[in-house]
Amino acid sequence: GAEEMLSAERLSLGFALYRLAMGDATPNRVELSGMDLVGHLSHEGRISIAGFDPAASGPRADLDSWLKSFENFRRLRLENCTLSLEVEALGGAPLEFQLNRLDTQRSASGFDAEGQLELPEVYGDSLEFEAAIEGDIARSASWHGDFSARAAGLRPQPWLRGLASGTRLSLGESDTDIQGRIEQGALAELRLQWQAERLQLTRDSHSAQAAKLETDFKLSREAGAWRLAVEKLLWDGEAQLRGSLWLSPQPPADGENGGAPLRKLQAEAGLLHLSLVTRLAPFLKQPPAWLAGIEALQGEIRDATLSWQQVADAAPQYSLRAVLDQAGVLHPGKNAVQGLSAELRADQNGGSLRLKENPITLQLPKAFGAALLLRRASGELQWTQEAEGLRLSAPVFGYQMAGLEGQGSLKLWLPREGSPVMELDSRFAAQDVLPFKAYMPLHWGEALKAWLNTGIGSGRVREGDLHIKGPLADFPFHERATGEWKLALDAVGVRLAYAPHWPVVEDLGAKLLFAGNGLSIEVSEARLQGGARGDKATAVFKDFREALLTIDAQVSGWMPSLYDFILRSPLKEKLNALVSKTTATGPALVNLHLDIPLREVAKTAASGTVTLNGVKLNYQGLAEPFEDIRGLITFDGSGVSAESLSARFMQQPLPARILPRAGTQGVISASLQYSPDAQGGGLSQFVPELVRRALSGSTRF
Numbered sequence: 001g002a003e004e005m006l007s008a009e010r011l012s013l014g015f016a017l018y019r020l021a022m023g024d025a026t027p028n029r030v031e032l033s034g035m036d037l038v039g040h041l042s043h044e045g046r047i048s049i050a051g052f053d054p055a056a057s058g059p060r061a062d063l064d065s066w067l068k069s070f071e072n073f074r075r076l077r078l079e080n081c082t083l084s085l086e087v088e089a090l091g092g093a094p095l096e097f098q099l100n101r102l103d104t105q106r107s108a109s110g111f112d113a114e115g116q117l118e119l120p121e122v123y124g125d126s127l128e129f130e131a132a133i134e135g136d137i138a139r140s141a142s143w144h145g146d147f148s149a150r151a152a153g154l155r156p157q158p159w160l161r162g163l164a165s166g167t168r169l170s171l172g173e174s175d176t177d178i179q180g181r182i183e184q185g186a187l188a189e190l191r192l193q194w195q196a197e198r199l200q201l202t203r204d205s206h207s208a209q210a211a212k213l214e215t216d217f218k219l220s221r222e223a224g225a226w227r228l229a230v231e232k233l234l235w236d237g238e239a240q241l242r243g244s245l246w247l248s249p250q251p252p253a254d255g256e257n258g259g260a261p262l263r264k265l266q267a268e269a270g271l272l273h274l275s276l277v278t279r280l281a282p283f284l285k286q287p288p289a290w291l292a293g294i295e296a297l298q299g300e301i302r303d304a305t306l307s308w309q310q311v312a313d314a315a316p317q318y319s320l321r322a323v324l325d326q327a328g329v330l331h332p333g334k335n336a337v338q339g340l341s342a343e344l345r346a347d348q349n350g351g352s353l354r355l356k357e358n359p360i361t362l363q364l365p366k367a368f369g370a371a372l373l374l375r376r377a378s379g380e381l382q383w384t385q386e387a388e389g390l391r392l393s394a395p396v397f398g399y400q401m402a403g404l405e406g407q408g409s410l411k412l413w414l415p416r417e418g419s420p421v422m423e424l425d426s427r428f429a430a431q432d433v434l435p436f437k438a439y440m441p442l443h444w445g446e447a448l449k450a451w452l453n454t455g456i457g458s459g460r461v462r463e464g465d466l467h468i469k470g471p472l473a474d475f476p477f478h479e480r481a482t483g484e485w486k487l488a489l490d491a492v493g494v495r496l497a498y499a500p501h502w503p504v505v506e507d508l509g510a511k512l513l514f515a516g517n518g519l520s521i522e523v524s525e526a527r528l529q530g531g532a533r534g535d536k537a538t539a540v541f542k543d544f545r546e547a548l549l550t551i552d553a554q555v556s557g558w559m560p561s562l563y564d565f566i567l568r569s570p571l572k573e574k575l576n577a578l579v580s581k582t583t584a585t586g587p588a589l590v591n592l593h594l595d596i597p598l599r600e601v602a603k604t605a606a607s608g609t610v611t612l613n614g615v616k617l618n619y620q621g622l623a624e625p626f627e628d629i630r631g632l633i634t635f636d637g638s639g640v641s642a643e644s645l646s647a648r649f650m651q652q653p654l655p656a657r658i659l660p661r662a663g664t665q666g667v668i669s670a671s672l673q674y675s676p677d678a679q680g681g682g683l684s685q686f687v688p689e690l691v692r693r694a695l696s697g698s699t700r701f
Contacts, residue, residue: 009033009034009035009080010031010032010033010034012029012030012031012032028072028073028074028075029073029074029075029076029077030073030075030076030077031076031077031078031079032077032078032079032081033078033079033080033081034079034080034081035078035081035082036081036082036084037049037050037081037082037083037084038050038083038084038094039083039084039085039086040085040086040088041085041086041087041088041089042088043088043089073106074105074106075103075104075105075106076102076103076104076105077101077102077103077104078099078101078102078103078115079099079100079101079102080098080099080100081098081099081102082096082097082098082099083096083097083099084096084097085097095120095123096120097117097118097119097120098117098118099115099116099117099118100115100116100117100118100126101114101115101116102114102115102117103115106137107134109134109135110132110133110134110135110136110137110143110145111133111137112130112131112132112133113129113130113131113133114128114129114130114131115128115129115130116128116129117129119151119154122155122157122158123154123155123158123159124151124152124153124154124155125151125152125153125154126151126152126153127149127150127151127152128149128150128151128152129147129148129149129150129178130147130148130149131145131146131147131148132145132146132147133145133147133182135185139185140185141184141185142184142185143182143184143185144181144182144183144184144185145181145182146179146180146181146182147179147180147181147182148177148178148179148180149176149177149178150175150176150177150178151175151176151178152175152176153173153174154174154176154194155169155171156169156194157169162284162285162286163283163284163285164203164282164283164284164285165285166203166204167201167202167203167283168201168202168203169199169200169201170198170199170200171196171197171198171199171200171213172196172197172198172199173196173197173198174194174195174196174197175194175195175196176192176193176194177192177193177194178190178191178192178193179191186221187219187221188220188221189218189219189220189221190218190219190220191216191217191218191219192215192216192217192218192219193215193216193217194213194214194215195212195213195214195215196210196212196213197211197212197213198210198211199212199213201280201283203282203283204282206282206283208279208280208282208283210235210236211236212234212236212237213234213235213236214232214233214234215230215232215233215234216230216231216232216233217229217230217231218231222246224248225246225247225248225264225266226246226247226248227244227245227246228244228245228247229243229244229245230242230243230244233276235273235276235279238273239271239273240271240272240273240275240276241269241271241272241273241276242269242270242271242272243267243268243269243270243271243272243304244267244268244269245265245266245267246264246265246266246267247264247265248263248264248265248266261311261312262309262310262311263309263310264308264309265306265307265308265309266305266306266307266308267304267305267306267308268304268305268306269301269302269303269304269322270302270303271300271301271302272300272301272302272304273299273300274297274298274299274300274301274327274328275296275297275298277291277297278291278294278295278296278297293331293334294329294330294331295330295331295332296328296330297327297328297329297330298326298327298328298329298330298338299324299325299326299327299328299339299340300324300325300326300327301322301323301324301325301327302322302323302325303321303322303323304320304321304322304323305319305320305321305322306318306319306320306321307319315348316348317347317348318346318347318348319346319347320344320345320346320347320351321344321345322343322344323341323342323343323344324340324341324342324343324344324353325341326338326339326340326341327339327340327341327342328340328361330363333365334365335362335363335364335365335366336362336363337360337361337362337363338360338361338363339358339359339360339361340355340360341355341356341358342354342355342356343356348385349384349385350382350383350384350385351382351383352380352381352382352383353380353381353382354379354380355377355378355379355380355381355397357376357377357378358376358377359373359374359375359376360374360377361373361374362374366442367441367442367443368439368440368441368442369438369440369442370438370439372401372439373401373402374399374400374401375400375401375402376398376399376400377397377398377399377400378397378398378399379394379396379397379398380394380395380397381393381394381397382394382395388415388416389413389414389415389416390413390414391411391412391413391414392410392411392412392413392414393409393410393411393412394409394410395409396408396409397409397410402430402432402435402436403430403431403432403435404428404429404430404431404436404461405428405429405430406426406427406428406429406464407426407427407428408424408425408426408427408428408466409424409425409426410422410423410424411423411424418471418473419471419472419473419474420471420472420473421470421471421472422468422469422470422472423468423469424466424467424468424469425466425467426464426465426466427463427464427465427466428461428463428464428466429460429461429462429463429464430460430461430464431460432458432459432460433456433458433459433460433461433491433494434456434458434459437452437453437456440452443476443517443544444544445544445545445547447547447598447599448519448541448544448547448598450598451549451598454497455496455497455498456494456495456496457495457496457497457504458493458494458495459491459492459493459494459495459496459508460491460492460493461489461490461491462490462491462492463489463490464487464488464489464490465486465487465488466486466487467484467485467486467487468483468484468485469483469484469485470482470483470484470485471483476515476516476517477516478516478517478518478543485514485515485516486513486514486515487512487513487514487515488511488512488513488514489511489512489513490511491508491509491510491511491512492508492509493507493508493509494507494508494509494510495507495508496508498539498549498551498594498596499594499596499601499604500601500602500604501569501570502568502569502570502594503528503565503568503569504528505526505527505528505534506526506527506528507525507526507527508523508525508526508527508534509523509524509525509526510522510523510524510526511524517543517544517545518540518541518542518543518544519539519540519541519544520538520539520540520541521537521538521539521540522537522538523536523537523538523539523553524536528555528561528565533555533556533557533561534553534554534555535554535555535556536553536554537551537552537553537554538551538552538553539551539552547597547598547599548595548596548597548598549594549595549596549598550593550594550595550596551592551593551594551596552591552592552593553591553592553594554589554590554591554592555589555590555591555592556587556588556589556590557587557588558585558586558587558588559584559585559586559587559588559615560583560584560585562588562590562610563579563583563584565590566579567579569606570604570606571606571635573665574635574639574640574665575635575640575665576665577665581619581620582617582618582619582620583617583618584615584616584617584618585615585616586612586613586614586615586616586629587613587614587615588610588611588612588613588615589610589611589613590608590609590610590611591608591609591610591611592606592607592608593606593607593608594606605637606635606636606637607634607635607636607637608634608635608636609632609633609634609635610632610633610635611631611632611633612629612630612631612632612633612645613630614628614629614630615628615629615630616628616629617629617647624649624650626647626648626649626654627647627648627649628646628647628648629645629646629647630645630646630647631644631645631646631656632644633645633658638660639660639661639664639665639666640658640660640665640666641658641659641660641666642656642657642658643657644657645657645658649672652672653672654670654671654672655670655671656668656669656670656671657669657670
C-alpha cells in the first residue's frame with residue numbers, strides 16, 4: 001500500500017450550511033488532535049512538511065504552497081500535535097516540538113492565531129504566542145500585523161552559536177517576552193526582553209556569574225538596513241551597554257564601486273562598560289584579536305559613533321568618535337593603564353587621544369617596580385598609520401605626580417619589525433623627593449636602590465631634565481651606543497646618609513647626572529653634623545652593575561667641628577690618639593676619599609688628607625699648648641702618616657713627622673731645639689735658676 005504521510009488521533013470537521021446549499025462540501029472548520037508532523041529546513045531556508053507538496057521555487061513559495069492548503073478553512077485548530085524538524089544548519093538528530101495548542105481563525109481582513117508550544121528540552125520549556133495579521137493567508141507577502149510571545153524556562157545556550165567549544169551556561173529562573181511586527185510578509189521589528197537569575201558561564205579556568213541579568217533588545221529594519229538597539233543590559237543591576245547598531249550588507253547599485261559588493265556598518269553607543277568585553281571574551285568562539293593577553297578592561301565608553309565600510313576584500317575604512325571615562329587596560333606582567341579619561345578620534349589612517357586632566361595610573365613593570373600615579377595628565381596623543389608601522393607623537397604634554405610637576409614632548413615610532421624608537425624630552429620640578437623612592441627604575445639595581453632608600457632623608461628638585469633618544473631595545477645605551485639618554489637633577493635641601501657610621505650631610509645642594517648605566521654627582525654646598533662644612537664633593541657610580549660608589553669630598557671648618565666630624569666617623573679609629581687626648585682650635589681642611597661597595601657596605605675604604613694651617617693644640621697633661629701647627633697628614637687603611645709638620649711649643653720651633661709602624665696607627669717623631677734663657681722663658685722655666693745661669697749654647701732632643 002501507499003506510505004502513510006499524515007496521521008491524526010482525532011479529526012473534527014465543520015461545514016457551513018450556505019456552502020452545502022451551493023453544492024460546496026469543503027469544510028470551513030477543521031480540528032485535529034494527535035497529529036504527527038515531520039519537517040525539514042534546508043540551509044537555504046526552504047521548509048518542507050511531509051504530506052504536503054510545495055512548489056520548488058524558493059522559501060516563500062514553499063510557505064505559500066503549504067498555506068494554500070488551509071486558505072478555505074475559516075478556522076483551524078490543532079491540539080497535542082508533534083513536529084519533528086530536521087534543521088540542516090544544526091545537524092544531528094531532529095528537533096522535537098510538542099504543539100499543545102494552535103488556533104487560527106480567519107477575520108474580515110486577515111487572520112488571528114494563538115497557541116502554546118513545548119520546546120525541545122535543550123532549548124527551554126514552553127512558548128506561548130499570539131498574532132493578529134492582516135492579509136491573504138495564502139499569500140505571505142501580503143501579511144502585516146503584530147505578534148507576541150512569552151517563553152518559560154528558556155535555555156539560551158543552543159541558540160548562541162558564537163560560544164566557544166567547552167563553554168557551559170547555566171541559569172535559574174528566567175522570563176522572556178517577545179513582541180514584533182510583520183510587514184509585507186517579512187519581519188519588520190522584533191523586541192526581546194529577557195531576565196534571568198543565577199547566570200553562570202564557565203570554560204576551562206574562566207568563570208563569569210551574575211545574580212541577575214536583565215536585557216531589552218530591539219531589532220528593526222530601517223531604510224534597507226537592520227538596526228539592533230540595546231535599550232537595556234544590566235548585570236547585577238549595573239548598566240553595561242546602551243546603543244544601536246546598523247548593518248547594511250546588501251550589494252551596491254549597478255555601477256557603484258565597479259559592481260563590487262559593499263558592506264556597511266554604523267554604530268552608536270551611549271554607554272559601553274568595558275568590563276563586559278573581557279568578562280565575556282573567554283567564552284566567545286572568535287574573540288577580537290586585540291584582546292589577546294589582556295587580563296581586564298575597566299571604565300566606560302560614552303557617546304561613541306562608528307562608521308565602517310568595506311568594498312569586496314579591500315582594507316576597510318572607518319571613522320570612530322568616542323569619550324573614554326576612567327578607562328583601563330590591564331595586562332598581567334605587561335604595561336597597563338587605569339583611570340584614562342579622554343576624547344578619542346580615529347580612522348584607518350590614524351587618530352588622536354585628547355586627555356582630560358584627571359588622575360591616571362600607569363604600570364610599566366619592565367621599567368618600574370611600582371605603578372606611576374599621575375595626579376594630573378594633559379595633552380594630545382596623535383598617531384598615523386604607515387606602511388612600516390605606527391608613528392605616535394605628543395607635541396606638548398603636562399603631568400603632576402606626588403609633588404612633581406612637569407611638561408614635555410614625545411615622539412615614538414613603533415615599527416612592524418624591530419625595536420620601538422623613542423624621542424622624549426621633559427622638564428620638571430619636585431617639592432619633595434621622598435615619594436619618588438617608589439619609582440626608581442629597575443635597571444638601577446637593588447644595591448643602588450637600597451642605598452637611595454636608606455640614604456635620602458629629604459630634599460627637593462629645583463629643576464630636572466629628562467632626555468631619551470634611540471631604540472628602546474638598547475636602553476640605557478651603555479652596551480650599544482645607538483642612542484642617548486640623561487636625567488639631570490638640580491637638587492637642594494637634601495639630607496643624605498651616604499654611608500653607615502659616617503656623619504649625615506644636611507642642606508646638600510648638588511647636580512646629579514644619570515647617563516648610560518651610571519650616575520655622577522657634583523656637590524656645590526653641604527653642611528655636616530657637628531658644624532663642619534662640605535666645600536665641594538663628587539660622587540660617582542661608573543656602572544650600576546658594579547654597585548660601587550666613589551666619593552671625593554672636601555670638608556673645611558674650625559678644629560672643634562672637624563673633631564666632631566672625626567668622632568662621628570670611622571676615622572676616629574685611625575686618629576684616636578689625636579682626638580681622644582687633645583683639644584684644638586684653628587682652621588683645618590679634610591680631603592676625604594671613600595670607596596663604598598653597596599653590596600658590602602662594611603668594607604667601605606677611606607683615605608685622604610688633613611691640612612692644618614695654624615692650629616693650636618692642647619695635649620692632656622701638658623700645661624702649655626702646641627701652637628701654630630702646620631702641615632699635611634695622610635691617612636688610609638694602614639694608618640696615619642705625615643712627612644713634615646711644623647709647630648711651636650713653649651716658644652720653640654717643633655718640627656715633627658708621623659711615621660708608619662706595624663701594629664700602630666703611626667708614630668710621632670719630633671725634635672726640639674733648646675737654648676737656655678737666663679730669665680726663665682719658654683722651656684727654661686722647668687730648669688732651676690741656679691742651673692740656667694750656668695748654662696749657655698743650645699741642644700736638640
